[in-house]
Amino acid sequence: xxxxxxxxxxxxxxxxxxxxxxxxxxxxxxxxxxxxxxxxxxxxxxxxxxxxxxxxxxxxxxxxxxxxxxxxxxxxxxxxxxxxxxxxxxxxxxxxxxxxxxxxxxxxxxxxxxxxxxxxxxxxxxxxxxxxxxxxxxxxxxxxxxxxxxxxxxxxxxxxxxxxxxxxxxxxxxxxxxxxxxxxxxxxxxxxxxxxxxxxxxxxxxxxxxxxxxxxxxxxxxxxxxxxxxxxxxxxxxxxxxxxxxxxxxxxxxxxxxxxxxxxxxxxxxxxxxxxxxxxx
Amino acid sequence: xxxxxxxxxxxxxxxxxxxxxxxxxxxxxxxxxxxxxxxxxxxxxxxxxxxxxxxxxxxxxxxxxxxxxxxxxxxxxxxxxxxxxxxxxxxxxxxxxxxxxxxxxxxxxxxxxxxxxxxxxxxxxxxxxxxxxxxxxxxxxxxxxxxxxxxxxxxxxxxxxxxxxxxxxx
Numbered sequence: 001x002x003x004x005x006x007x008x009x010x011x012x013x014x015x016x017x018x019x020x021x022x023x024x025x026x027x028x029x030x031x032x033x034x035x036x037x038x039x040x041x042x043x044x045x046x047x048x049x050x051x052x053x054x055x056x057x058x059x060x061x062x063x064x065x066x067x068x069x070x071x072x073x074x075x076x077x078x079x080x081x082x083x084x085x086x087x088x089x090x091x092x093x094x095x096x097x098x099x100x101x102x103x104x105x106x107x108x109x110x111x112x113x114x115x116x117x118x119x120x121x122x123x124x125x126x127x128x129x130x131x132x133x134x135x136x137x138x139x140x141x142x143x144x145x146x147x148x149x150x151x152x153x154x155x156x157x158x159x160x161x162x163x164x165x166x167x168x169x170x171x172x173x174x175x176x177x178x179x180x181x182x183x184x185x186x187x188x189x190x191x192x193x194x195x196x197x198x199x200x201x202x203x204x205x206x207x208x209x210x211x212x213x214x215x216x217x218x219x220x221x222x223x224x225x226x227x228x229x230x231x232x233x234x235x236x237x238x239x240x241x242x243x244x245x246x247x248x249x250x251x252x253x254x255x256x257x258x259x260x261x262x263x264x265x266x267x268x269x270x271x272x273x274x275x276x277x278x279x280x281x
Numbered sequence: 282x283x284x285x286x287x288x289x290x291x292x293x294x295x296x297x298x299x300x301x302x303x304x305x306x307x308x309x310x311x312x313x314x315x316x317x318x319x320x321x322x323x324x325x326x327x328x329x330x331x332x333x334x335x336x337x338x339x340x341x342x343x344x345x346x347x348x349x350x351x352x353x354x355x356x357x358x359x360x361x362x363x364x365x366x367x368x369x370x371x372x373x374x375x376x377x378x379x380x381x382x383x384x385x386x387x388x389x390x391x392x393x394x395x396x397x398x399x400x401x402x403x404x405x406x407x408x409x410x411x412x413x414x415x416x417x418x419x420x421x422x423x424x425x426x427x428x429x430x431x432x433x434x435x436x437x438x439x440x441x442x443x444x445x446x447x448x449x450x451x
Contacts, residue, residue, distance in 0.1 A: 024355040
């Protein structure tokens, strides 16, 4: 093989490879995405095992092998319990935020239609649980998951983590899928800032952050205000919390509008499983 | 060049890069050593010119495959390939044998490949926010600190020791 390559000059080989790189660069993401999905599927076992070990190492202190004094062991157990409680608290906060939005929506319906539909909105959803194979992309803004077309997944479906909206299915293969997180620079999600009752499009900025530009609002959003993902094709039509406001400033081009910086409410780095919203029942 | 060993090495490095490397970070969870960058410098300074070209582009392909940039491939294939080839040419003029020089080579390659990948990403879409401190300093610096110490085990695995290369050149 080396002898055969030896016949081609280094310069020609370099040119061929650069051309190959350019072909990859300008290929449709659908094609290159299939390659990435095939890689994730082929090596799903080592990738998911590695991921689980990494997540486990983050939640436990390194090097605790029973040689520490008793006080250190108690300290570690307390820290583990604290971490578990914090994760549970975050989950409950997101659940509460979702419920508040549903309650507000239900009250509006009562006022407007004078009748109440008592079907809980979440019951109308159908979920597909999926394990995370790997986190990739610049700023950790994409996930590979171990469910695909065979499990009913399709491009555009919303993905939930810790009961909050974390991203959208971007590409699917038979048994794997790629999820584009809301912080991905290519991500565009219609959202509503609850406290302002203002709508906009949330654009990812990497590293768990995003920006909502040109928001028409009378007052400034406060840090901690909830941001809800709105309807999208195939989505059951209820708001689900996605992010919280970090900062807001007036738009330099149009002072009547606001530019709001937000942060995802879900810590993707510590997630091992997600749920994909499949369709309305 | 033992290509089967090379394929296994690249595959293992790509898998480790997206899994266990998340455990080795400083200051920020996104700052971690780049194994494929370390391998790029290794093969650029230890291989024959033709093998170095192939190895550089294959490592770029693996980097794009394991950790895609905004959903598309290509930026790292080109940046790894071009700068790996350049480093190989440079190595034929300036020997990079000592550990500090190898570390410096990894550091510089980390910077230029990060900048080149980011600029190439502009050809397709608005890329992710570029953190100069993280991508142009901390990540290459961490890779440079660890990289030279990985050269010996990688050389042993690839049967490419420094002394053997020197003998072949003479």
